Amino acid sequence: MSTATATTEPLYPALAAPPPPARPRVLLVGTILASAAMVMGYAGIIGAYVSTRATSASPWLPDGVVIPLSAPNMAAVTLLMSVVTLHWAQYSIRNDDRPNAYVALGLTLVLGVAFVNSAVYLFTQMGAAIARTLPEFLLYAVGGFHIATIAVGVVYVALMAFRALGGQYSGRDSEGVAAAAVFWDAAVAVYLVSWLAVYVTK
Amino acid sequence: MTVIEAPSSAPPEATQDSRREPRGLPAVLGSGDHKTIGRVWIGASALFLVLTVVVGVLLGVERITVDELEVLGNDHVLQFFSLYRVGLTFLVVLPFFLGLATAIVPLQVGASSIAFPRAAEAALWTWLGGAVLLLVSYAIDGGPVAAPNLDPESIALGVVGLGLVVLGLLTAIVCVVTTVIALRPVRMSLLQVPPFAWSMLVAGVIWLLSLPVFMAGLVLAYLDLRYGQLLFAQPGELYQRLAWIFAQPQVYAMAIPVLGVAAEIVPVSAGTVQRRRGALWIGISGFGAFAFGAWAQPFYRSQLLTEAAYVGFAFAIGLALLIVLGGVADSARKDRPALRPAFVLSVLALFVLLAAVGAGAAAVIEPFHLLGTSWEVGHLNLVLTASLVGALAALCWWSPKLWGRHVPAPLAYGAGLLLVGGGVVLAAAEGVAGVLDQPAFSFAGFEPRDGVETFNIVAAAGAVLFALGAVLLVLALLRAMVGNDTAEDAQDPWGGQTLEWSAPSPPPVGNFAEPVAEVTSATPLVTNEEGGA
Numbered sequence: 001m002s003t004a005t006a007t008t009e010p011l012y013p014a015l016a017a018p019p020p021p022a023r024p025r026v027l028l029v030g031t032i033l034a035s036a037a038m039v040m041g042y043a044g045i046i047g048a049y050v051s052t053r054a055t056s057a058s059p060w061l062p063d064g065v066v067i068p069l070s071a072p073n074m075a076a077v078t079l080l081m082s083v084v085t086l087h088w089a090q091y092s093i094r095n096d097d098r099p100n101a102y103v104a105l106g107l108t109l110v111l112g113v114a115f116v117n118s119a120v121y122l123f124t125q126m127g128a129a130i131a132r133t134l135p136e137f138l139l140y141a142v143g144g145f146h147i148a149t150i151a152v153g154v155v156y157v158a159l160m161a162f163r164a165l166g167g168q169y170s171g172r173d174s175e176g177v178a179a180a181a182v183f184w185d186a187a188v189a190v191y192l193v194s195w196l197a198v199y200v201t202k
Numbered sequence: 203m204t205v206i207e208a209p210s211s212a213p214p215e216a217t218q219d220s221r222r223e224p225r226g227l228p229a230v231l232g233s234g235d236h237k238t239i240g241r242v243w244i245g246a247s248a249l250f251l252v253l254t255v256v257v258g259v260l261l262g263v264e265r266i267t268v269d270e271l272e273v274l275g276n277d278h279v280l281q282f283f284s285l286y287r288v289g290l291t292f293l294v295v296l297p298f299f300l301g302l303a304t305a306i307v308p309l310q311v312g313a314s315s316i317a318f319p320r321a322a323e324a325a326l327w328t329w330l331g332g333a334v335l336l337l338v339s340y341a342i343d344g345g346p347v348a349a350p351n352l353d354p355e356s357i358a359l360g361v362v363g364l365g366l367v368v369l370g371l372l373t374a375i376v377c378v379v380t381t382v383i384a385l386r387p388v389r390m391s392l393l394q395v396p397p398f399a400w401s402m403l404v405a406g407v408i409w410l411l412s413l414p415v416f417m418a419g420l421v422l423a424y425l426d427l428r429y430g431q432l433l434f435a436q437p438g439e440l441y442q443r444l445a446w447i448f449a450q451p452q453v454y455a456m457a458i459p460v461l462g463v464a465a466e467i468v469p470v471s472a473g474t475v476q477r478r479r480g481a482l483w484i485g486i487s488g489f490g491a492f493a494f495g496a497w498a499q500p501f502y503r504s505q506l507l508t509e510a511a512y513v514g515f516a517f518a519i520g521l522a523l524l525i526v527l528g529g530v531a532d533s534a535r536k537d538r539p540a541l542r543p544a545f546v547l548s549v550l551a552l553f554v555l556l557a558a559v560g561a562g563a564a565a566v567i568e569p570f571h572l573l574g575t576s577w578e579v580g581h582l583n584l585v586l587t588a589s590l591v592g593a594l595a596a597l598c599w600w601s602p603k604l605w606g607r608h609v610p611a612p613l614a615y616g617a618g619l620l621l622v623g624g625g626v627v628l629a630a631a632e633g634v635a636g637v638l639d640q641p642a643f644s645f646a647g648f649e650p651r652d653g654v655e656t657f658n659i660v661a662a663a664g665a666v667l668f669a670l671g672a673v674l675l676v677l678a679l680l681r682a683m684v685g686n687d688t689a690e691d692a693q694d695p696w697g698g699q700t701l702e703w704s705a706p707s708p709p710p711v712g713n714f715a716e717p718v719a720e721v722t723s724a725t726p727l728v729t730n731e732e733g734g735a
Contacts, residue, residue, distance in 0.1 A: 026317050029384045033376045037414045040496065044418025048433075051502040131430035138433075141422055 031179035035186035038149060042190040045145050049138045050197060061202065062133045071122040072199035075115050079150075079188045082111035086157065086181045093164060096171040105161040105177075108184070112154040119147050142194055149187040156180045234319035235711055236304050239326050241604060243301020243374075244597075245683065246330055247294050248676045251590075253337075254289035255669035257282050262628070262665030265635075265658040277351045283643070284347045284441050285340055287448045287582065291456060292367050293333050295589045296409070299459040300371060302593075303378045303402040306600055309702035309709060310396045312387045312718030317380035325373035332366025339363055346423065347441045357440070358427045365420045368413050375413075379406035387721045393479060394724040396700040398596075400483060401462020404490035408455045415496040416447050442643075443501045449578065450562045451515045452495025453585050457555055460592030461486045461526050464548040467599050469533040470696050471545040475725050476533045485525030492519035507566070507573050516566045520559045527552060542696075543614035547595035550622050551588045557626070558584035561633060570637075577636030580629035587625025587668070594618055594675050597682070602695050606688035606707045609678045617674035624667025631661035699725035 053060050061067070089104035123143060128136040160176045163169060169176055229238050261282055264274050274282050308316045316322050339345055344356025346364050382395060382403045392400070423440055426433040446452060465486070469476045476482060492515050500506050530552065539545055561581045565572040572578070594617055598609045635658060636642070638651040689695065692707035704727060705713050 026380055026384045030318060030376050030380045033379055033410055037372055037376070037410050040411050041414035041418045041421075044415035044496070045422065047415075047502070048418070048422055130425075131432075134432045137426070137429060141425060 025175055027179045028175050028182065031182050035183050038183070039186055039190055042145060042149075042193075045141055046190075046194065046197060049142055052134065052138060056135070060135050062135060065126055065128045065136060065139075067139075067199055067202055068122075068125050069199060071118055071125060072195050075118040075122070076192060076195045078111050078115045078118060079191055082108050082115070083185060083188050085111060086177075086184050090174060090177045090181050093169050093174040093177050094171055098164075101164060101177075102161070105157060105164065108157055109154060109161065112150055112157065115150050116147055116154070119143055119150075139198070142198055146187075146191050146194060149190070153180070153184045153187045156183055233711075234315075234323050236308050236316035236319060236322060237604065237709060239316075239319075239322050240301045240303075240305025241683070242326055243297050243304060243329075244604075244679070246333070247297040247301060248679050250289060250293035250297075250333065251672050252676055254286055254294060255665075255672040257286045257289065259662070259665045259669050261286055262658075262662035266655060266662055277349075280347050280349055280441065280643075281340060281343075281345050281352070284345055287445075288336070288346065288364065290586050291448060292364065292371070293336075295456045295586065295593065296371055297329060298593045299402070299405070299456075299589075299596075300374045300378065302596055302600065303398075303406075303459070304374060305604055306702060307378055307399045307402055308381050308385065309603070309705055309713055310399045310700050311382060311385055311390065312701045312714070312721060313381060313385035314712045314714065314717060316377050317385055318377050321373055322377040325370045325377065327370075328373065329367050329370025332363045332368075332370055335363030336360055336367060337363075346420070346444060354427055354431075358424060361420050361424045361427065365417060365424070368417050368420065372410065372413055372417070375406045375410050378402055379410065382406075387718045390721040393483060394721065396462075396702075396724075397465035397476070397482070397486075398459065398462040401459050401465070401486050404487050405455065405458035405462075408458065408490045408494050412447070412452055412455060412494060412496040416444065419444050443499075446495060446499040446501070448582055449498075449500075450495065450565070450581065451493050451498060451512075451519060453582055454489070454493035454519055454559070454562075455495070457558075457585055457589045457592070458486070458490050458493060459596075460548075460551050460555060460588055461489060461523075463592050463596045463599070464530055464552050465526065466700075467544050467548045467595060468530045468539065470699055471542060472534045472537050472539040473697070474533055474536045475699065475728060476529070478529060478532065479724060481525060482529035485522050485529060488522030489519055489526065492522055508568065513566045516563045520556075520563055523552075523556060523559055527556065542598070543609070543611050543618065544595045544598040544696075547591055547598065547614065547618040550618060551592035551595060554584060554591060554622060554626065555588035558588055558629075561629070572636055574642055575636030576632045576640040576642050578642045580632030580636065583625055583632065583668075584629040587621060587629070590625075590672070590675070591618055591621050594621065594678070597675075597679060599696070600702075601682040602689055602692040603702055603705075603707050603709070605682050606692045607682050607685055608689050608692075608695070609682045613674055613678040613681060617671050617678055620667050620671030620674060622671075624664045624669070624671055626664070628661050628664030628668055631657040631664055635661065694727075699728045701726055703727055 085104045085107040089101045089108060092098070092101035092104060123140070126139065128139055130137055130140040157180045160169070160180045163176055229235065230242060260274060261279075264279060264282075304316060304322055308314075336345070339356050339360030342356045342359075343351075343353045344358075345352075345360040346357065347360075379402075382392075382399050386392075386395065392403075395403070422433060423443070465476065465482055495515075498506060498512055498515075506512055530549075558581060561577070561584055564570060565577055565581060594614065598614050601607060601609050632640075635654050638654045638657070640654050640658075688707070693705075694703040696703075701718060701721070702709075706715075
């Protein structure tokens with residue numbers, strides 16, 4: 001049998017039913033907590049890097065190891081663009097603009113993969129070897145952390161994109177995309193800290 | 203939209219069967235039911251408790267003679283030392299409270315399930331798998347302790363095992379904290395959640411912010427072991443880099459739930475409603491905030507131990523604890539509380555925790571120079587004692603809800619008194635030995651002042667008493683877990699004030715007969731004026 005899906009306005013607004021209870025935002029809260037844990041994990045790694053650098057004899061980087069600024073700059077710009085596209089996707093979903101949401105989610109995924117490519121390329125440019133000296137080892141640890149977190153973010157966004165394609169998210173419920181955006185923003189924020197503390201200040 | 207209706211000829215029994223609660227192995231392995239998951243956490247942590255207290259006794263005996271190592275030998279003493287601390291913290295106390303929270307907190311906030319039930323199940327098995335790997339690595343000359351005589355591959359296995367343990371704990375924390383924040387009924391504010399749920403929220407946030415830092419250390423350690431051993435070049439350096447988790451202020455984080463347990467039990471036992479709830483909440487939150495210790499890692503900054511912030515935290519946490527004690531005492535003064543095991547043990551746990559905070563504050567005072575001595579080990583043992591006694595009190599309180607059976611009072615009192623007596627004797631003797639210059643990490647090859655060996659004998663006796671108490675605790679748990687009988691008063695034996703006592707004991711899948719729609723009181727089961735229901 002079929003039922004009507006259109007909503008009807010109440011005949012007497014004063015007698016309208018009370019608004020439904022606020023929907024629990026379980027996924028969003030869980031993602032905020034997981035993102036906080038990720039940020040603290042990053043704090044542990046960058047803390048080890050900075051404190052070891054502060055107590056080491058100068059120069060910090062051994063001969064033959066250089067950190068070119070162009071690749072980290074490009075990576076930072078790529079991630080900043082991905083933040084814009086992901087929030088564009090979130091805005092579009094919230095306004096039931098599905099075509100724009102799909103384009104924005106796809107662009108975010110492409111930019112995320114581009115960042116991973118850029119970060120791996122940076123390792124080849126630096127001339128560093130993970131098992132040679134302590135600074136090189138820590139450079140790999142910090143860079144590897146960002147590759148891992150953005151890779152997790154790409155999987156998260158892809159999952160939410162597939163759910164959006166399946167029609168799960170709409171203007172009434174965009175929680176999944178909002179949750180992915182929270183994790184993505186946190187991952188980008190910690191990369192920007194590394195960009196400043198590791199790649200710019202060296 | 204098309205609605206497909208079931209044919210009217212379908213037998214109703216078939217529908218009931220498909221919704222029947224899973225039993226036996228399927229229930230344990232993958233039902234996703236939070237009570238089952240919580241029970242497995244608690245049972246497994248009890249098994250690990252027996253193992254770790256045996257290690258504690260061996261360490262106590264090893265300490266008796268300071269000239270040579272006769273029991274464990276120089277090759278293995280650091281391994282056992284780390285196993286005792288890692289075991290009691292990550293395999294016993296934290297998982298016990300997380301298991302209890304997994305089982306009880308959804309009931310307390312009126313939820314039909316825990317948030318992310320499959321993640322909660324995965325957390326349990328990740329933790330358990332990691333624990334097994336960790337113990338296997340210890341058995342094959344490993345563990346997260348780098349030393350020249352140990353096998354690097356086995357050490358790496360231990361680091362991976364401990365990493366999985368922490369990952370499992372973190373996942374479980376996310377589930378519990380999300381449950382408190384997002385699955386409360388409409389109009390139940392955070393001020394109205396039960397004290398244990400609030401303490402788990404505070405503890406969960408603190409663990410969530412500090413354990414990832416510990417995890418980062420483990421990741422670096424693993425990479426270092428695989429690639430050149432550049433970061434942890436010196437023997438024992440790996441453990442010292444991770445040891446901040448067992449030192450103040452971070453060590454207090456494992457005892458945060460004890461405050462919630464006591465604040466839950468005392469008012470109900472006194473037949474009253476907690477007054478000045480906001481102050482109590484501030485006390486528990488303050489205790490949690492001052493227990494955050496990821497910033498206090500002396501390995502990176504040795505001068506940290508004399509800095510004002512470090513010393514200030516040691517004293518400030520005492521003030522927060524006094525606020526909690528005052529709030530709990532205020533609720534008990536109206537009437538003479540019923541002297542049940544849960545009440546007695548929870549109050550004892552609070553006083554042991556107060557002693558621990560006092561010992562911690564004494565250690566950071568400059569003239570005493572007790573940091574780095576076995577005073578620190580005694581301090582850790584006091585916190586562990588308070589946590590275990592608090593866990594026992596919680597077990598006595600909620601076992602009718604979890605298993606439908608009471609913990610026998612003689613077993614509970616016996617376990618509690620042995621734990622408190624043994625723990626206090628052990629800690630006091632280790633503390634005095636620390637005053638006599640006995641170091642925390644070295645077991646031989648140092649020169650303490652005369653009389654240390656006498657106190658080490660007393661400490662060993664304390665370790666034996668503590669171990670006996672732990673064994674009785676496990677027996678008490680077994681008595682509650684095993685059996686076909688259900689206590690007649692199991693649904694609400696104490697005159698409980700919070701939602702879990704309105705559910706059947708043990709609660710079915712879905713917890714409540716009908717969804718809890720709206721809660722406007724902190725004590726929804728209290729019908730008098732004071733309760734506000």
